[in-house]
């Protein structure tokens with residue numbers, strides 16, 4: 001069924017429209033026009049605010065009512081500038097939230113979020129001090145008010161820690177923190193939830209008192225509808241807009257209701273009258289329950305009616321529309337009057353160059369840094385763990401990585417002896433007849449191998465096959481004699497002696513590292529054994545030596561070890577990732593507990609938060625770096641032949657780089673779980689690709705190009721060159737490490753700031 005133009009005309013006359021002028025928007029404390037907000041995706045939107053209009057005059061208490069989940073908190077978030085509308089306008093205290101010079105966010109607004117959003121480790125006094133400081137109060141001003149709020153909100157001793165208070169007490173501390181600096185606009189999201197009736201009354205009395213002179217405006221949400229009788233105006237929200245926006249007394253009288261709950265119920269019933277004919281709705285509205293919008297303008301356009309054919313929706317503000325199956329039809333009086341005149345640009349105060357430099361305010365920085373250090377002080381076990389953890393990791397590294405394996409078992413079948421009747425005991429001498437026993441003795445004593453004798457090859461091989469031994473060695477019958485024949489006969493040595501002087505080795509090479517050590521030790525073991533044998537025969541051992549002489553190394557030591565190779569990368573990785581974890585953890589904790597949001601509404605900006613974390617975590621990182629370097633290079637004495645200043649500076653820079661990456665993680669991720677995935681997900685690629693455990697020279701060519709630009713590649717190389725070669729900062733390899741870290745710090749900071757700026761929500 002469609003509606004004729006006469007019906008529309010009639011409705012236009014019946015509905016009174018509040019025109020929004022520039023003045024109304026600027027003069028009211030809060031003015032919301034045609035606000036639309038949806039969550040979800042474009043294809044599957046979840047509409048929360050659906051063209052909502054709201055007018056909060058200055059100096060009033062405005063009760064924002066509505067069922068749970070109707071969008072009250074979302075609306076408040078948009079008002080304080082923490083969420084953006086998809087369309088529509090919001091004016092708060094004469095400006096748009098977030099615009100320069102609007103004062104919102106800032107100390108002109110006091111916001112009490114729904115969650116407690118306080119630091120549990122702080123006392124009530126410290127909590128008030130922090131929120132007072134960030135709202136430009138002095139310590140004396142805060143102190144002067146502490147007692148007042150303790151009495152007003154019936155709070156216990158000011159030196160009690162917040163975490164030891166009951167849920168209701170914590171909410172009251174949160175309220176005190178909001179009221180403390182006497183902002184012009186108070187936005188309180190369920191301040192009376194879980195609070196007993198006596199204190200509720202006290203809170204309401206205080207709100208009435210502070211609004212009496214018209215300087216303070218309060219927007220309050222509550223689930224106790226009837227407590228808003230003391231409000232000057234209430235907005236009943238449902239389905240994304242207001243069903244009514246009026247003073248409680250008028251609503252009660254005009255709906256002839258017992259209570260505000262009754263009014264809400266009746267309005268909801270009207271909104272839900274889907275089965276009723278629209279022609280009878282106006283009748284109902286005007287006759288049965290005498291809705292005053294038509295008679296006295298109380299409910300105004302706050303009517304929304306569904307029927308089989310369509311829906312009429314009306315609300316406060318500029319437009320009233322009716323949606324039929326054929327579309328949404330405007331029933332506002334004048335089509336031109338629906339569109340508010342374009343607003344002139346906001347009166348922006350002139351900003352000097354100096355103002356642009358003032359990205360941080362000193363009182364904010366003082367409060368934030370004090371708060372961060374206080375948190376650390378109150379969490380000493382956590383801090384010990386945070387500093388102790390990297391030290392533990394460094395110790396584990398020094399103990400476990402890079403050392404020569406000991407006790408590599410080798411099964412030997414020695415045909416020079418009649419095992420087991422005859423044991424392999426022989427002393428080194430030119431006339432030894434069982435030189436193989438001397439050799440075995442040599443590798444056991446000097447190379448920490450464990451030699452086990454067997455009388456059959458089958459038995460010995462089985463031990464290798466079963467993984468009980470890493471190799472089987474078979475010594476021929478007359479090994480010693482043939483070996484001597486090689487010496488004595490030189491180029492005329494018979495073929496037989498060449499074959500009989502060979503020890504066969506059947507190794508398990510499934511483990512590359514063990515196989516390499518086995519090969520190296522058997523080889524060097526033999527060279528050393530044989531030169532000792534030659535010496536005992538008074539023959540110059542150089543005759544049988546390799547024609548290579550290893551002079552003093554230019555850099556490094558005669559026997560380099562893997563620990564020295566890996567240490568620079570491991571130290572940087574430990575410091576880098578500890579900083580990532582610490583920073584992202586701290587930022588996410590603040591954000592998810594609502595504290596960050598609260599501070600931001602109070603006027604703290606992202607740069608200040610970033611800087612305050614940089615400063616406090618720098619101190620932690622300093623402790624971590626000193627301890628890790630101390631344990632690695634002083635206590636465990638890994639090679640450190642370079643400048644301590646360079647080593648320290650580079651490690652600290654890696655930590656700052658990790659901190660900035662932590663900022664990116666906390667900006668990009670919404671919760672700890674995704675942050676953990678992101679941090680862990682980046683850990684292994686960095687360890688694998690930055691040349692920490694294997695030289696990048698061995699890498700795939702394309703991958704090597706990627707590796708070069710990663711944050712720790714150049715830094716690791718640089719640190720390695722400082723530590724092992726004592727190169728100074730003038731060397732390109734060394735300063736490239738510093739430059740690369742500085743570039744990454746800038747990149748991560750820029751990403752953080754851009755994500756903070758453009759992330760929707």
Ligand SMILES: Nc1ncnc2c1ncn2[C@@H]1O[C@H](COP(=O)(O)OP(=O)(O)OP(=O)(O)O)[C@@H](O)[C@H]1O
Nearest residue numbers: 039040048066067068069070071072073074075114
């Ligand atoms: N970030 C978000 N993403 C998706 N949906 C959200 C998000 N935030 C809120 N919502 C949804 O929007 C709806 C309105 O939430 P909101 O918190 O504004 O309601 P509310 O009226 O304040 O409820 P309550 O009185 O219970 O606090 C809820 O259904 C909620 O699940």
